[in-house]
Amino acid sequence: MSNQWQPHAAELAEGLSLIELSDGLGHLDLGDSEDVMVMGVCDDSRHAMPGYAMLCLPRSEGKATQFAESAKEQGAIAIISVGVSVDTDLPHLHLESIAEAGLLLRRMFKTEQASTHFYGITGTDGKTSVAWMLREALARYQSAPIWSSGTLGWMRSSNNICDIGNTTPSLLTMHAMLNAACQEGVHAVVSEISSHGIAQGRIAGLNFKTAIWTNMGHDHLQDHGGYEPYLATKAGFISDCAAHGGSVVANADHADIRERAPESTNWYGHGLDRDDVNLGWEQELPGLLRLSCAGEEVVIEDIPIGDFHAENVACVALTLMVSMGIELQALPELLTGITAPPGRMQDVAAGYGQVFIDYAHTPEALERCLKAARKLVRNRLIVVFGCGGERDREKRPQMGGIAAEFADAVWITSDNPRGELPAVIASEIEAGMAQPYRVELHLQLDREQAIAEAVEVLAEGDILVIAGKGHEAYMEVCGRRMPWSDAEVAERYLHRKHPGSGFDGERLCA
Known part of the structure; x- marks a missing residue:
């Protein structure tokens, strides 16, 4: 994948019948057509191509018909609208909810049975650092490529990054990334999940096997109507993951997270002699981290400067223990010398x-x-x-x-x-x-x-x-x-x- 890749369109591995794709989902109006074969999908009419279906998402309300017509001029052969009205003479599949759109994209990309482990990280701060460190630690453990996505872009490695526009990219991009990971046999994808991404349904249809909640603070409150709705948005993502059988790792040192996280949460927190966390951490000297679990301790050396990075490494450590079954004593080998992303101290x-x-x-x-x-x-x-x-x-x-x-x-x-x-x-x-x-x-x-x-x-x-x-x-x-x-x-x-x-x-x- 080149750094010039544009996250607005995706070609399917093979043409798929619109009738079969829509089975049990939404309302299909074929017009004068018997059926059409969908060869690809786009969420931006400027990237439509012959044989593609144009995906009109809720944010296109008021302009969906204009976008559909533009996509038709580019060669699109079908319109898929999600909760918006579209006037078009192309075959038209109307879906009521973003959740249905997520299911449709899983069907399109044939990723319903995907084995790729999806990690989702939310929180006001720390998402990028935890994603970077977790990708690095998992790559060491698996001795294989691990991908991540977020503020820095879609990262296949530290030297192969492409821009995705937002911390959590479009619904189509997220599903295209999962599809690409499955095609290339990538074991895990670590994704930063922003409050905007959650609220706008950009992660619909994705099954996160591990959800991480780093912290809570003040950011983007103007977009959510205040702190409480902002908190509820992040809590909803965490709860959804747990409700679907995923594991949850969260920071015990934030009262709001303590109150909103599910009972099954695995907790990390500052302090070694605590009985209310699964993993305690302490930084006695810059660059050195001590971890404690069930009466045992280990020391991680040569970590990035800053208590906040010590906390980030502790988060990664517990995530490895929970998601991969890694023992505490094995963590120093995986985490010593771990790096931080650009621009973080x-x-x-x-x-x-x-x-x-x-x-x-x-x-x-x-x-x-x-x-x-x-x-x-x-x-x-x-x-x-x-x-x-x-x-x-x-x-x-x-x-x-x-x-x-x-x-x-x-x-x-x-x-x-x-x-x-x-x-x-x-x-x-x-x-x-x-x-x-x-x-x-x-x-x-x-x-x-x-x-x-x-x-x-x-x-x-x-x-x-x-x-x-x-x-x-x-x-x-x-x-x-x-x-x-x-x-x-x-x-x-x-x-x-x-x-x-x-x-x-x-x-x-x-």
């Missing part, structure tokens, strides 16, 4: 150890990131961060307060302002900082200039954390995504500050 200038970029863009993630950095700092902790525009506004003052509490110097700057004024976002961040300010505060809306200024003042023993964007390779302003890399900018100014050091300043964020 990433040392952008190896050898300096002074500048880290992190994807932290929620209050909870920023606090954990700065606490991790505080354990490493010998002098001042400096942070450069902002908040995204047209997103949860409640978190802005919270993140300002956290930065003021844990850092010594703060640069408030821009971070994907989208259609909002960066100055307004910055003022809402600053509003959460108690006055008189304990920290040295700077307002610099030009993100490159903010990073440059922070790098310039770095002294021996200081640590700089550039938070919010992590691996992201763009800055989104007024509907446009412009090329951007926190790592590249930081490296450029470090190179200017330390010329002739042997650091070439050319390495980009992977």
